[in-house]
Amino acid sequence: MVNDGVKLRPLTEDDVPAVHRLLGDMKVIRYMLFPLFDEQAARDFVRESAADSDGQRGPSLVRAIAFADSGILVGLCGLVLDRDRLQGEAWYLLDPDYWGKGLATEAGRHLLAYGFGPLGLHRMWAMCLPQNPASARVLRKLGMRREGYLRKHLRIHGVWRDCFLYAMLREEWHA
Ligand SMILES: CC(C)(COP(=O)(O)OP(=O)(O)OC[C@H]1O[C@@H](n2cnc3c(N)ncnc32)[C@H](O)[C@@H]1OP(=O)(O)O)[C@@H](O)C(=O)NCCC(=O)NCCS
Structure with missing residues (x-):
């Protein structure tokens, strides 16, 4: 999972401070289900993600979004697989210092390629x-289709939020 800009790679223990900085920042997680992380939460998250880096034991696969040349972590993304491991929910977040440079879109392309490629998924979807x-713009740039509007679907930081549902089918990716 490499190209000239960002690559996706499994997390390592060295990523704990960067993960803490990202998931401890309300600006980053305010529209996501993540709680605000302290250092211990970041440590646990990295340990669990690294222990199941291919998502073989559990439904969740997490990747660092890192610069291809330096390996510096600038974001996180992942997939939550359904029980049959045929569909996956994609998520992503980026360090605010690097917003607006196309990196989330690039990471999203890697994630779709991984999901529809090695994982052989039939459908990938995302909430926004x-x-x-x-985020909606990223999903559109990825070629995902808006399939619906779910009223008060996710409880985010204590508030029930409406969500857009975007998705892509395997055949659409290959086309
Ligand atoms: C959402 C997020 C991942 C986008 O990352 P990014 O690297 O800045 O995304 P990209 O640069 O690839 O694309 C962003 C697009 O949104 C557009 N955009 C940015 N702010 C916007 C706004 N307020 N209204 C409309 N479009 C906007 C940008 O112009 C760009 O589109 P363009 O390429 O056509 O100009 C980043 O803002 C983030 O990490 N947010 C916090 C976590 C989060 O919300 N994750 C998604 C959960 S659903």
């Missing part, structure tokens, strides 16, 4: 809050 137009 109406308050988060940058």
Whole structure:
């Protein structure tokens, strides 16, 4: 999972401070289900993600979004697989210092390629809050289709939020 800009790689123990910085920042997680992380939560998250880096034991696969040349972690993304491991929910987040440079879109392309390639998924989908137009734009740039609007679907930081549902089928990716 490499190209000139960012690559996706499994997390390592060395990523704990960067993960803490990202998931301890309300600006990053305000539209996501993640709670605000302290250092211990970041440590646990990295340990669990690294222990199941191919998502073979559990449903969740997590990747660092890292610069291809330096390996510096600038974001996180992942897939949550359904029980049959045929569909997956994609998520992503990026360090605010690097917003607006196309990196989430690039990471999203790697994630779709991994899901529809090695994982052989049939369908990938993502949720996005109406308050988060940058994320909706990323999903559209990835070629995902808006399939629906789910009313008060996710409880995010104590508030029930409406969500847009975007998805892509395997055949659409290969086309
Ligand atoms: C959403 C997020 C991942 C986008 O990352 P990014 O690297 O800046 O995304 P990209 O640069 O690839 O694309 C962003 C697009 O949104 C557009 N955009 C940014 N802010 C926008 C706004 N307020 N309204 C409309 N479009 C907006 C940008 O112009 C760009 O589109 P363009 O390439 O056509 O110009 C990043 O803002 C983030 O990490 N947010 C916090 C975590 C999060 O919300 N994750 C998604 C959960 S659903």
